Amino acid sequence: MQISMNILRNRTDSEECVNDTYLKMWNRIPPERPIYLLPYAGAIVRNVSLDRYKYNTAEKRNFNTTATLSEIDECIPEKTSVTDAIENDSITEAINLFLDGLDPVSKILFVRRYWYFDSYDSLAKRYGMSAGSIRTKLSRIRKKLYIFLEKRGISV
Amino acid sequence: MRYDKLNESIGNMDSQYILLADEIDSKEKLDAYIKQNRKNFSPIYKMLSVAACAVLIFCGITLSLPWFSSNQEVDFLAPTQKEDRNENIVAEDNPMEEDKYDQNESLYYADATASEVENEGVENITQDTTMPMEDDMTDSVSDTVDPPTYSEEKEFLFYGLKIPYSDVYVQNKGKYPEWFEPYRDTMYNTKWMDEIVGENAFAKYQMYVKETYGESIFSYEPLLYNLILYYDIPRETVETYCKEFTQQEINALYTDGDAVNEVFCSDCAVYCNGYLITWGDLAFDDENVYKSMLSSSSPNIIERVYQLCLKAENFFAEDPLCQQANLQLMQWLQNQ
Numbered sequence: 001m002q003i004s005m006n007i008l009r010n011r012t013d014s015e016e017c018v019n020d021t022y023l024k025m026w027n028r029i030p031p032e033r034p035i036y037l038l039p040y041a042g043a044i045v046r047n048v049s050l051d052r053y054k055y056n057t058a059e060k061r062n063f064n065t066t067a068t069l070s071e072i073d074e075c076i077p078e079k080t081s082v083t084d085a086i087e088n089d090s091i092t093e094a095i096n097l098f099l100d101g102l103d104p105v106s107k108i109l110f111v112r113r114y115w116y117f118d119s120y121d122s123l124a125k126r127y128g129m130s131a132g133s134i135r136t137k138l139s140r141i142r143k144k145l146y147i148f149l150e151k152r153g154i155s156v
Numbered sequence: 157m158r159y160d161k162l163n164e165s166i167g168n169m170d171s172q173y174i175l176l177a178d179e180i181d182s183k184e185k186l187d188a189y190i191k192q193n194r195k196n197f198s199p200i201y202k203m204l205s206v207a208a209c210a211v212l213i214f215c216g217i218t219l220s221l222p223w224f225s226s227n228q229e230v231d232f233l234a235p236t237q238k239e240d241r242n243e244n245i246v247a248e249d250n251p252m253e254e255d256k257y258d259q260n261e262s263l264y265y266a267d268a269t270a271s272e273v274e275n276e277g278v279e280n281i282t283q284d285t286t287m288p289m290e291d292d293m294t295d296s297v298s299d300t301v302d303p304p305t306y307s308e309e310k311e312f313l314f315y316g317l318k319i320p321y322s323d324v325y326v327q328n329k330g331k332y333p334e335w336f337e338p339y340r341d342t343m344y345n346t347k348w349m350d351e352i353v354g355e356n357a358f359a360k361y362q363m364y365v366k367e368t369y370g371e372s373i374f375s376y377e378p379l380l381y382n383l384i385l386y387y388d389i390p391r392e393t394v395e396t397y398c399k400e401f402t403q404q405e406i407n408a409l410y411t412d413g414d415a416v417n418e419v420f421c422s423d424c425a426v427y428c429n430g431y432l433i434t435w436g437d438l439a440f441d442d443e444n445v446y447k448s449m450l451s452s453s454s455p456n457i458i459e460r461v462y463q464l465c466l467k468a469e470n471f472f473a474e475d476p477l478c479q480q481a482n483l484q485l486m487q488w489l490q491n492q
Contacts, residue, residue: 038178039171046167072163091165099173104190111177114166128183 003042006117007049008056017052021045046115068117071142091154098148106141113138417460426460428453433461447488455492462489 004014021044034040099107105127112118112126124131180186391410408415416427426433429449450458465486469479 036171036175039174042174043167050163072166091162092168095165096170096173099169105186107173108177108180108186108189111169111173114163115169115174116177126181126183127186 001045003116004045004049006119007046007053010056013052013056014049017045017048020048024048042115046117068114071138072114091149094149094152094154095145098145102141106137109134109137110141417457426457426464428457428461433464446485450489450492458489458492462486465489 001014001018004017005011008014008017021041024044025041099110102110108127109123112123113120118126120131120134123129123134127134176189180189391406395406408418433446433449446461450461465482468482
């Protein structure tokens with residue numbers, strides 16, 4: 001519910017998304033058998049909420065989600081004539097590798113911000129840091145990720 | 157949109173990170189995780205510990221041999237050999253004294269190894285096994301200045317900043333101890349942080365950035381700002397170690413945000429509501445972030461950011477997306 005709320009900032013929409021998520025899980029399990037339920041359910045609710053967000057943003061914009069998605073946008077180099085588009089699996093693999101090399105704080109902040117869509121303020125409150133410090137840290141992580149992906153020839 | 161693809165990939169990231177971020181939901185847990193991670197972090201440290209343990213056993217056997225032999229009723233040695241041995245013991249009195257430190261060091265590593273072995277596989281390992289490094293640090297610093305007290309997190313970040321280790325650095329004749337290397341490699345940007353304390357720190361930083369990134373916007377990030385914001389460095393640390401900064405500059409950093417702009421950010425960055433806006437940020441961040449941040453700012457700050465956008469225009473020309481964002485921000489600023 002919190003992930004959906006972070007993305008949509010609307011309780012009614014979020015509740016609908018969570019219900020959709022339960023339905024999808026009901027239909028998928030079995031045959032799918034996720035090892036961990038939280039990431040599995042989280043990924044579904046994230047996708048459902050983002051779809052709803054795209055639908056909603058025809059009329060209005062959610063500042064936090066827009067800002068978060070724009071931040072993600074900056075991390076991936078644009079495709080050039082030299083590089084080839086890489087399949088999503090490869091990008092996921094690269095992201096896992098990137099996360100593996102991050103220090104503990106950066107790792108947690110990255111996942112909380114870009115997977116859970118937490119706002120800067122909630123991150124600051126949760127981890128007892130200043131919002132400015134978190135902004136700076138995440139800004140550096142994004143630049144790092146950009147360089148990391150670029151070095152691996154990943155572009156879109 | 158480009159982010160669709162990356163966002164989808166982030167959505168599929170390994171479950172371990174998602175579970176981890178879910179589990180670490182407070183400052184206390186984050187501190188504990190940092191502590192644990194630091195301990196389990198370095199394979200080199202573990203290898204060193206194992207090696208030190210082996211050395212300790214070897215030294216223990218070697219050193220106890222003369223004592224053991226001299227206290228035995230049965231004399232295993234021929235008379236001449238015994239004399240030689242006694243002579244050697246006398247002659248090696250001083251070297252043995254000198255070796256004391258090494259032995260202690262070995263003991264110390266061996267202790268850590270034993271603890272690590274005992275705790276292997278246990279998630280919540282106690283602090284003891286990490287303390288040796290911290291003890292080393294404290295010992296090194298205590299002869300010079302009393303370091304400020306830090307929380308666990310800051311202490312860790314303190315490693316990245318390298319201030320206490322500058323003493324370690326000096327005592328190791330210009331070379332960091334091997335066990336410190338993994339920390340240097342994993343802390344973001346520690347390479348330049350190695351250089352920031354001491355004489356000509358800012359010039360060294362600029363040189364490092366230039367070598368690393370070339371002539372890019374990154375070279376305009378004001379040094380001390382970023383350090384203080386990024387690491388929440390206490391004022392007393394800056395006062396103790398960053399001698400090249402004047403009292404006026406330090407006062408500005410810790411008391412008055414606008415004064416920071418006057419002192420440090422003449423034309424390359426703007427300090428606003430606890431956040432430093434640099435050219436680099438303007439290039440990468442969504443303009444909405446700044447609209448929100450600047451909506452309650454003074455005209456002076458607005459003007460400064462506008463000037464920053466103007467200066468950044470040339471750089472943004474290389475990237476249409478950034479250029480567009482910059483233009484939109486400039487238009488918004490003009491209307492304020």
